[in-house]
Amino acid sequence: MMDKYIIKAGALVKAFGDKKNGELTYALNGANLGVYEGEILAIMGPSGSGKSTLLYALTGIIGINSGRIEIDGQDILKIKDSELTALRRTKFGFVFQFNKLVPELTALDNVALPLLLNGVKRKHAYEEAENWLERVGMKDFANKSATVLSGGQQQRVAIARALVIKPKIVFADEPTGALDAMNSENVMRLFVTIAKQTGTTVVLVTHEPSIAAYADREVIVRDGKVLSNV
Ligand SMILES: Nc1ncnc2c1ncn2[C@@H]1O[C@H](COP(=O)(O)OP(=O)(O)OP(=O)(O)O)[C@@H](O)[C@H]1O
Ligand SMILES: [Mg+2]
Secondary structure, eight states: OTTSEEEEEEEEEEEEEETTTTEEEEEEEEEEEEEETTOEEEEEOOTTSSHHHHHHHHTTSSOOSEEEEEETTEETTTSOHHHHHHHHHHHEEEEESSOOOOTTSBHHHHHHHHHHHTTOOHHHHHHHHHHHHHHTTOGGGTTSBGGGSOHHHHHHHHHHHHHTTOOSEEEEESTTTTSOHHHHHHHHHHHHHHHHHHTOEEEEEOSOHHHHTTSSEEEEEETTEEEEEO
């Protein structure tokens, strides 16, 4: 399974700041990264090393100064904005440290939303959303407002919301960063189990070795470069 790259990124450079007063920060400084289809890859490294920038660059959420990014056979730096948006909506899932669930909506609505936005019929969207809530152990909370859920419960709903579209790749930035150790372990175990069952590729940024331990492979980012493939 682990022999085909789903993401190939090369010579990524991203500078923040203002050239005029010479205050450029190179968040990415020649980073290369390959991600195999179906693997769970942990991106580790110290604070400020460029992990989040790398993740957001790969998804096209932030633009880069130079480099190459190919995802699932598409050059995401060359395709039109509309194609990139379509790619994100149909092939990418996102899980962040603080996943802003829509507070006015129930847990179920939040999970159905990405499907509705993709034009899936209401009845089918809600059936799927219910299935996913059950899978993440949140069925009993389906009709609760997102605001009354605990941090761990919100992350479970966020995982269901990321996976409901059956993405090829889930990008996660410190997905358990706001949770205590026990909740982190539970959420990660769930996340990894489902990713493996569904063959979803996961690119996971974390600085916690105990979280990275759930990955198939680790790379380390330092000073805007990907240092090692372990
Ligand atoms: N929007 C921005 N504007 C200016 N500088 C930025 C911006 N985003 C990131 N940087 C800088 O780029 C570098 C890399 O930041 P990044 O957020 O990628 O690090 P990180 O490895 O994710 O760190 P952490 O583990 O603390 O989340 C840092 O020096 C940071 O200050
Ligand atoms: Mg970060």
